[in-house]
Amino acid sequence: MALNHDTSFLDRMQPNVAVQFRDRVQRSPEREAYRFPRGEAWESVTWKQLGERVEQLAAGLLALGLEPEQRVGIVSNTRYEWILADLAVMCAAGATTTVYPTTNAEDTAYILGDSECRIVFAEDEIQLAKLRAHKAELPHLAKVVTFDPPTGSGQAAANGDWVIGLDDLAALGRDHLAAHPGILEEKAHSIGPDQLATLIYTSGTTGRPKGVRLRHRSWVYEGEAIKAQDILSEDDLEFRWLPMSHSFGKVLLSVQLAIGFPTAIDGRVDKIVDNLGVVKPTFMGAAPRIFEKAHGRIVTMTAAEGGAKEKIFKKAFAVGLEVDRLKREGKPVPLPLKVQHALFDKLVFSKVRERFGGRVRFFISGSAALNPDIAAWFNAAGITILEGYGMTENAAGATVNHPEQNRIGTVGPPFPGSEVKIGDNDEVLLRGPHVMDGYHNLPEETSKTLTEDGWLHTGDKGSIDEAGHLVITGRIKExxxxxxxxxxxxxxxxxxxxxxxxxxxxxxxxxxxxxxxxxxxxxxxxxxxxxxxxxxxxxxxxxxxxxxxxxxxxxxxxxxxxxxxxxxxxxxxxxxxxxxxxxxxxxxxxxxxxxxxxxxxxxxxxxxxxxxx
Structure with missing residues (x-):
């Protein structure tokens, strides 16, 4: 079993996300919190400005009658408004239900119906049309709040008072705050650590998706556990494109609240490379497919140029991989190899790094297995990829590699305050504050996945190496x-x-x-x-x-x-x-x-x- 014993931060953890967020706003009022695209330019907001907007929206939700733990859906791409909605829901003591914007109308209706959502934030007319088509199947849905106003003649009349805009909700909130000053502070301190914060429906490869019940404790723990590992600081700059509907995107929000770094956010996947050049982040989370595509693109572009450029490129990576191997094995790098490496760093590797903005300290890879050869290729170019591991059922993060001890081929040591052990059939088991409450309305599925003493069956096959790092070898069912x-x-x-x-x-x-x-x-x-x-x-x-x-x-x-x-x-x-x-x-x-x-x-x-x- 691998157990991380550094648990001192657990005693200092905030009781819930609402208090954690309010504390961050108070500690970093004038520091940048988010930047996001508005047309061709990027707009920036401070933590104080973010806090004011979230308060208005949270109060608006209370004005609409939201009760503790009642579900509020978000059906949208990753964007600044997604963050506003999610924080507002949790500050109002509600529970966010996340829905991918690519989810078809039938499955969207199933998720929102199964979770009994009372209010839904819908990105635009496309998402609104899904709700309108299945309105009869959503008896609990009382109000829809749109990020982008509905377009087309007659839409306002067609929507009646069922649909309002984000500014309308904020206006309701301002009136509610005027009538009930101090209501949000009171609400924040009323939320217990085990209160439901989020329902994330696993996309699943078979059958209907299952709603994973994640508590306030889970998200606060995730952020504080990353903070305790000294991987990131307040001076870092994140670029976030990952789907916020996915637990990987959500956990990055938790980390941001714990540490206070600014985040540039834009979920348009086709804009990632362009945005990296503009934003110049110091880190980014991504799924392995992004690194595979980047690797393939760089290799094929160089092959297409051919000639001397291709020869230099191939030689550079041969040298880079050898230098990287020697360093990881703790062996000295011979002087001739050092000289070659320095030359190739100027000619080749610096240009590869520049494609990602030129300031990246590391990427964090999760949600699927990263090929060790691709990780080594990036490492040779001076781009560190820290592979981590987790699942929706444990709020996304369970283990992660560290910059100073990045063991390629492993997913790193356990988070402090959590446990990892290898069970029957080499199955990876997890236990800690991040583990889910269970599956929504599915007690039998919950009992199959969670043991009575709190261990989560992951369904993944793995081992623990001599350094205490977890190695994942595949899904048992695969x-x-x-x-x-x-x-x-x-x-x-x-x-x-x-x-x-x-x-x-x-x-x-x-x-x-x-x-x-x-x-x-x-x-x-x-x-x-x-x-x-x-x-x-x-x-x-x-x-x-x-x-x-x-x-x-x-x-x-x-x-x-x-x-x-x-x-x-x-x-x-x-x-x-x-x-x-x-x-x-x-x-x-x-x-x-x-x-x-x-x-x-x-x-x-x-x-x-x-x-x-």
Missing amino acids: LFKTSGGKYIAPPAIESKFKAICPYVSQFMVFGNERNFCVALVTLDPDAIAGWAAENGMEGKSYADIVASPEVKDLIDGYVDELNGHLNRWETIKKWEILDHDLSVDSGELTPSMKVKRNVVESNYRDLIDSFYA
Whole structure:
């Protein structure tokens, strides 16, 4: 078992998020809290300005009759208004229910209905239309507050008094505060640590999503536990694009409240690279897919230039990886290698760092496994990626690597004040203040996942290394056995391919109870379009490009390279490129971009079976 014994901060923890937020506003009134895009420019607000706006909105919710622990939905992309809404709900003693903006209308209605939301913050007309279409299934929903005003003639009349704007809610709040001065301070001190703060519905790869009940204690603990590890300071600058509907995005808010650093926020994924250049953050949280895409983009762009540039690039990373390996093993770097490394740092690595704004101290990777080869590649360029681990059921954070002891291939040591142990079948178990209260309205599911003495079954297979760092080897349910009796861990093979092939989007391995492994492949549309333009296929559709003999030969070479790194029984004997990339809209990815393996396997059952015919 791994246990982090530094628990002194637990005695100083605030009782709830509302008090934690109010305390941050009082301590850092004139410091920057957020910056966010307004048209082409960025607008900035201080903690004092944020506090005033949140107070108005929280009081507005009370004016609408919100009671303690009653649910308030947020259906929106990541943006400044999302933060305002979430903080207002928790300061009013309500509980936020998060919904991905990409969630279809039926599932949106299910989540808001199951959680019995009384009020919903809806981003725009698109999200409002989902609620309007399923209004009959939402008997508890009394009011919708929009971030962007509804557009189109007759919309105001169509909405009646059911829909109001954010400014309308703030105006209600100002009136309520005038009539009830001190109400929010009183409300904040009435919230107990175990009171419900958030319902996050896990996207799930099978069946209906489950509502994870997270307490105020969980979020306060997460922020204070990160603060206690001295990873971040008030002088850092975060860039946040992650979905706030996901626990990874939510935990970054908790950390910000605990430490007080400013955050630049913009959830538009297509703007990430541009925004990094403008914002120049010192850190950012991201899912592994972002690093895979960045790695693939840089490698393919350099390959397209060819000639001396490509040779220098490849030599630079060969040197960088060797220097990085020696340093991690505690060995001296020979002087000739040091000189080469310094030269390549100026010629190559500095330019890679500049793509991410030039000031990044580290990235934090979570929500899925990060390939160690990709982590090492970034490390060689002077960009540290700290991999962490957790799940929605424990408020996102359970372990994380540290800048001064970043053991690539592990997800770091446990947070202080929490426990990690390895149970039966090498399952990772977690215990601590961050663990959920249970699943909403699902007592049987809760009893399967939580033990009576507070251990959370994660469903992940892992081990603890000699330094006390957790190593995750895959999902227990994803492991399969070939007909020859050999166990296969598909995620390990899949992540290896992603590190080798810069054009891949998804690589899915199958072979349960079969005599060999096969794979379904999808390519990154942008990356393969760039390749096509260089190879006489510019303007062709994705389906035409991936069906071409040239692309099949290209991928065949990468599969051969992959097989050279695998055990004989793991090698991919047959594979096929699908005519489309997986997407949330197709139902083959969850909103947090995880592959729904069972859906893909079901959709392509005939193709998979044909590999064995």
